[in-house]
Amino acid sequence: MIDSGGGKDTCVQVALRIRPQGNREKLEGSRVCTSVLPNDPQVTIGGDRSFTYDHVFDQPTPQHVVYESCVEQLVDGLFDGFNATVLAYGQTGSGKTHTMGTAFDTAVVQNEQDLGVIPRAIHHTFRKIVDLKAQALEKGILEPSFDVSVQFVELYNDDVLDLLSDDRNSSANIRIHEDNRGEIALHGVEQRSVIDLDGTMEILKNGALNRTVASTNMNEQSSRSHAIFTLHLKQQRVVPSLLEDVVEGKTGDLEMEMLTAKFHFVDLAGSERMKRTGATGERAREGISINVGLLALGNVIAALGGANGKVSHVPYRDSKLTRLLQDSLGGNSRTLMIACCSPSDSDFVETLNTMKYANRAKEIKNKVTANQDKSSKMIGELRGKIASLEAELLEFKQGRRTVDVDGHEVVNDQYHENIYLTSEVNHLRFRVKALNETLDILRSENIDLKAQKELASIPASVGGEGEDDAVQATFRKYLEELERTKSLLYETQSTCDQLRKENARWKSGAKAGGEFNSAKLIELAKQDIEAKRKALAETGTSDYSSMAGNGGEEDGTSNEADEIDEDEADDEQDEEDEEEQRQNQEAEALEIDLHDVMIELDIKEKLIDQLERAERQNQQIRETYEKKLRELMNRIKDTETERDKVLLEGDGKKGKLSDDQMKKIKQEYELKIVELKKELKKIEALDKEHLKVIAKSQRELQEKSRLKSEVVDLKKAKVELIKKMNEDKKKQKQQQQANARAMATKEKQTRLQANKIRNLEMKDKQREQFLKKTTSEVNQLRKEKAQAASAARLASRNVGKPAAGTGRNTVVGGRRRAVGAIKKEISFSPKLAKIKWNVLERKIDQCVRKRQTIRIMESELERYLNERQNVMIEIVENEKLFTKCQDIIYRDGILEVIDSAKEKLQYVQNQITYQQKLIMDVDQQIYGFGEKFTQREKE
Numbered sequence: 001m002i003d004s005g006g007g008k009d010t011c012v013q014v015a016l017r018i019r020p021q022g023n024r025e026k027l028e029g030s031r032v033c034t035s036v037l038p039n040d041p042q043v044t045i046g047g048d049r050s051f052t053y054d055h056v057f058d059q060p061t062p063q064h065v066v067y068e069s070c071v072e073q074l075v076d077g078l079f080d081g082f083n084a085t086v087l088a089y090g091q092t093g094s095g096k097t098h099t100m101g102t103a104f105d106t107a108v109v110q111n112e113q114d115l116g117v118i119p120r121a122i123h124h125t126f127r128k129i130v131d132l133k134a135q136a137l138e139k140g141i142l143e144p145s146f147d148v149s150v151q152f153v154e155l156y157n158d159d160v161l162d163l164l165s166d167d168r169n170s171s172a173n174i175r176i177h178e179d180n181r182g183e184i185a186l187h188g189v190e191q192r193s194v195i196d197l198d199g200t201m202e203i204l205k206n207g208a209l210n211r212t213v214a215s216t217n218m219n220e221q222s223s224r225s226h227a228i229f230t231l232h233l234k235q236q237r238v239v240p241s242l243l244e245d246v247v248e249g250k251t252g253d254l255e256m257e258m259l260t261a262k263f264h265f266v267d268l269a270g271s272e273r274m275k276r277t278g279a280t281g282e283r284a285r286e287g288i289s290i291n292v293g294l295l296a297l298g299n300v301i302a303a304l305g306g307a308n309g310k311v312s313h314v315p316y317r318d319s320k321l322t323r324l325l326q327d328s329l330g331g332n333s334r335t336l337m338i339a340c341c342s343p344s345d346s347d348f349v350e351t352l353n354t355m356k357y358a359n360r361a362k363e364i365k366n367k368v369t370a371n372q373d374k375s376s377k378m379i380g381e382l383r384g385k386i387a388s389l390e391a392e393l394l395e396f397k398q399g400r401r402t403v404d405v406d407g408h409e410v411v412n413d414q415y416h417e418n419i420y421l422t423s424e425v426n427h428l429r430f431r432v433k434a435l436n437e438t439l440d441i442l443r444s445e446n447i448d449l450k451a452q453k454e455l456a457s458i459p460a461s462v463g464g465e466g467e468d469d470a471v472q473a474t475f476r477k478y479l480e481e482l483e484r485t486k487s488l489l490y491e492t493q494s495t496c497d498q499l500r501k502e503n504a505r506w507k508s509g510a511k512a513g514g515e516f517n518s519a520k521l522i523e524l525a526k527q528d529i530e531a532k533r534k535a536l537a538e539t540g541t542s543d544y545s546s547m548a549g550n551g552g553e554e555d556g557t558s559n560e561a562d563e564i565d566e567d568e569a570d571d572e573q574d575e576e577d578e579e580e581q582r583q584n585q586e587a588e589a590l591e592i593d594l595h596d597v598m599i600e601l602d603i604k605e606k607l608i609d610q611l612e613r614a615e616r617q618n619q620q621i622r623e624t625y626e627k628k629l630r631e632l633m634n635r636i637k638d639t640e641t642e643r644d645k646v647l648l649e650g651d652g653k654k655g656k657l658s659d660d661q662m663k664k665i666k667q668e669y670e671l672k673i674v675e676l677k678k679e680l681k682k683i684e685a686l687d688k689e690h691l692k693v694i695a696k697s698q699r700e701l702q703e704k705s706r707l708k709s710e711v712v713d714l715k716k717a718k719v720e721l722i723k724k725m726n727e728d729k730k731k732q733k734q735q736q737q738a739n740a741r742a743m744a745t746k747e748k749q750t751r752l753q754a755n756k757i758r759n760l761e762m763k764d765k766q767r768e769q770f771l772k773k774t775t776s777e778v779n780q781l782r783k784e785k786a787q788a789a790s791a792a793r794l795a796s797r798n799v800g801k802p803a804a805g806t807g808r809n810t811v812v813g814g815r816r817r818a819v820g821a822i823k824k825e826i827s828f829s830p831k832l833a834k835i836k837w838n839v840l841e842r843k844i845d846q847c848v849r850k851r852q853t854i855r856i857m858e859s860e861l862e863r864y865l866n867e868r869q870n871v872m873i874e875i876v877e878n879e880k881l882f883t884k885c886q887d888i889i890y891r892d893g894i895l896e897v898i899d900s901a902k903e904k905l906q907y908v909q910n911q912i913t914y915q916q917k918l919i920m921d922v923d924q925q926i927y928g929f930g931e932k933f934t935q936r937e938k939e
């Protein structure tokens with residue numbers, strides 16, 4: 001089972017798949033050289049060499065078993081944000097494309113059982129999406145949203161080609177990019193969004209058919225490139241851990257999280273031997289490129305699975321293939337390598353190599369973590385915060401909440417008071433309406449009473465009751481008219497009062513030159529605009545001149561030689577920083593200017609608005625005046641005619657109304673007319689005054705149009721300024737990009753230099769250690785020599801006076817030690833180093849010779865394999881001849897030939913087995929020696 005990961009070290013999983021023997025192999029008489037024990041992930045090759053992997057699939061294993069055993073769980077992990085990679089490796093024709101499921105044949109409809117890993121994974125992904133959505137619906141929570149997209153590229157002759165692009169030559173724009181989290185991504189490659197199985201399968205099929213394929217001796221449809229199909233999955237879902245809490249009622253908040261993961265399906269091109277594939281020309285060139293890529297991959301695997309798990313330098317950058325697979329090997333990905341091999345002994349060497357390659361890959365440790373977007377969690381929190389703050393702000397705006405002098409938040413009483421007062425106002429409005437209605441009733445009653453009173457004061461009429469009613473009605477009419485005129489007069493008076501007040505305010509404003517003097521304001525604004533415009537023009541020219549200056553400087557800089565000198569690099573860096581700072585300052589200045597212009601525009605527009613409003617007001621006032629004048633004049637006219645009519649009627653009814661009464665009525669009317677005329681005069685005077693105001697506003701209007709044109713100018717200036725800012729920003733961006741490029745090159749060079757320095761330092765250290773060791777050895781020898789010399793001196797002094805029984809022995813012993821020491825001194829010399837060197841050379845020579853032996857044995861094996869093929873052909877042809885031939889004598893002869901061919905076949909087969917065994921033995925020896933050699937080197 002694949003580990004769950006979670007930031008822990010996870011080993012690369014390895015599965016070995018042995019394909020069934022092909023017809024050609026059977027015809028050639030190839031024997032099966034691999035054996036797998038049932039229910040044991042172990043494979044044995046050549047009878048006695050065994051390898052153990054995470055999974056071993058023998059010849060008849062169907063596609064779904066491979067998928068379900070080791071790929072399905074990787075697809076499941078994709079939905080928890082874990083990256084995954086499936087890597088198919090193996091010799092040409094070993095079944096990689098078949099296993100991955102990209103062997104599409106336009107003529108043949110693929111059987112569902114034959115579907116490989118990729119189609120099954122796509123199917124699984126879309127089925128899981130539907131299931132997860134249904135589960136969410138069932139639980140009554142927010143449905144997760146998914147965004148699936150695919151990429152399909154091939155690495156052909158170390159060029160990355162987009163298999164989904166119409167332009168096959170677009171590789172120039174494709175870049176391999178490593179982001180700051182160390183994730184590898186391809187830029188310039190089409191990433192197609194997909195929504196269902198059919199659409200994705202169509203894309204996969206089209207891409208696979210675009211892949212470079214050619215026929216070789218080993219495979220009819222041999223892939224000539226490494227292909228990488230990538231499935232990207234973006235998922236937004238409710239955080240599952242919190243979901244349980246919500247279901248249990250512990251919390252009511254659901255949090256969303258964003259998960260991203262990618263699944264690389266890598267179908268590597270098969271390793272091949274030119275001799276066997278028969279590749280020449282273009283095919284040979286492709287073969288070399290394939291092998292180079294695989295060799296680089298092998299080096300990366302070897303470095304990652306290094307001794308004791310210590311990884312020093314991993315040569316990812318040696319090829320594009322390894323660079324693209326950087327995440328998958330030693331990075332953040334659950335990786336499965338499916339090593340494909342042939343069971344036939346004719347592919348013995350390749351199969352053995354594949355098994356060794358896969359064995360090394362088992363040692364690689366990846367660090368797997370879920371790609372969860374931490375910011376999505378934060379966004380949820382921030383959204384909640386914004387909502388509560390908005391609600392709070394609304395309360396502040398409404399005045400419900402305030403802050404007291406101590407800075408404490410308090411709920412405002414005024415808010416409640418306002419609500420109370422608003423309801424009171426509504427109530428009072430209602431009351432006013434009711435009172436108005438009562439007033440109307442009282443007024444009409446008053447008129448009735450007045451009319452009755454007037455009538456009572458008139459002596460009893462001659463015309464009887466009917467005539468009295470008529471007179472009362474006339475009185476009523478007059479009195480009503482009188483009341484109406486009175487109320488109109490009150491209204492007009494109050495309007496006049498208001499206008500008078502307003503006029504006085506305007507006048508006082510004009511006198512004081514206060515803030516309401518629009519003419520003055522406009523004047524001020526004009527002056528301001530002029531000043532700003534001048535300032536802007538000056539800034540603009542200075543900007544351009546400074547920019548031009550910069551351009552010159554830049555040219556100068558770009559022409560400088562690109563020497564890798566640290567001081568120079570620092571200076572350049574400083575200059576670049578200064579330049580950047582200056583440009584930033586300029587941009588800031590421009591932005592301030594733009595801000596000022598915008599404020600100016602705002603002020604001007606507000607002014608114009610104010611003027612327009614004043615103009616509208618004037619117009620309205622003027623219209624009201626004119627209306628009032630018209631009305632008053634009409635009313636005077638009406639009252640006059642009414643008076644004349646009443647007097648005439650009074651004349652006609654002589655005897656009914658006395659002269660005094662007539663006079664009184666006349667006087668009343670005259671009085672009214674005089675009052676109305678007075679009013680008219682007043683309004684005419686006001687009208688005149690208002691006309692003056694209008695004339696003034698006309699002048700202001702002219703100012704306004706001037707202002708408007710200035711605003712247009714200012715807007716133009718703003719557009720120009722924005723354009724200029726954009727241009728500057730563009731230039732700045734280009735400059736920054738150029739700087740970044742230069743920096744990257746410098747960094748690369750620095751890195752290279754650092755590497756060089758490190759290597760040299762290491763060598764120095766080694767030399768130092770060697771020197772130390774040698775010096776201590778020399779010192780030791782010197783010491784011994786000195787001891788020997790002193791012993792010799794002592795011995796010579798003691799000559800002639802030997803100690804009883806020991807004298808001679810001591811001398812001899814001393815001499816011997818001295819000679820030994822001298823011998824030792826002689827043994828440490830260039831001669832000794834030469835001997836050591838020779839040993840080393842011999843060992844290297846031995847190793848090379850063993851490798852050469854393997855090569856010879858391999859070609860010998862190949863010779864026997866060819867021979868077996870020929871013998872098989874001979875046997876088959878003779879058997880055919882035998883069945884066809886009727887002649888008994890001739891048939892006997894054929895039988896004899898067949899028998900001897902079979903004997904030869906047996907011999908050749910034995911030779912093949914022997915050669916394979918030999919190869920394995922020597923291979924093991926070299927491996928062992930190689931280990932020892934490395935150890936010695938370390939020592």
Ligand SMILES: Nc1ncnc2c1ncn2[C@@H]1O[C@H](COP(=O)(O)OP(=O)(O)OP(=O)(O)O)[C@@H](O)[C@H]1O
Nearest residue numbers: 019020092093094095096097098219222223269270
């Ligand atoms: N497990 C299998 N069952 C049946 N047939 C298989 C199996 N594996 C491979 N084959 C057949 O073997 C042939 C070669 O397989 P395939 O093209 O997949 O090899 P390959 O490793 O991709 O080769 P190359 O590296 O040259 O592209 C094909 O005809 C394929 O159908």
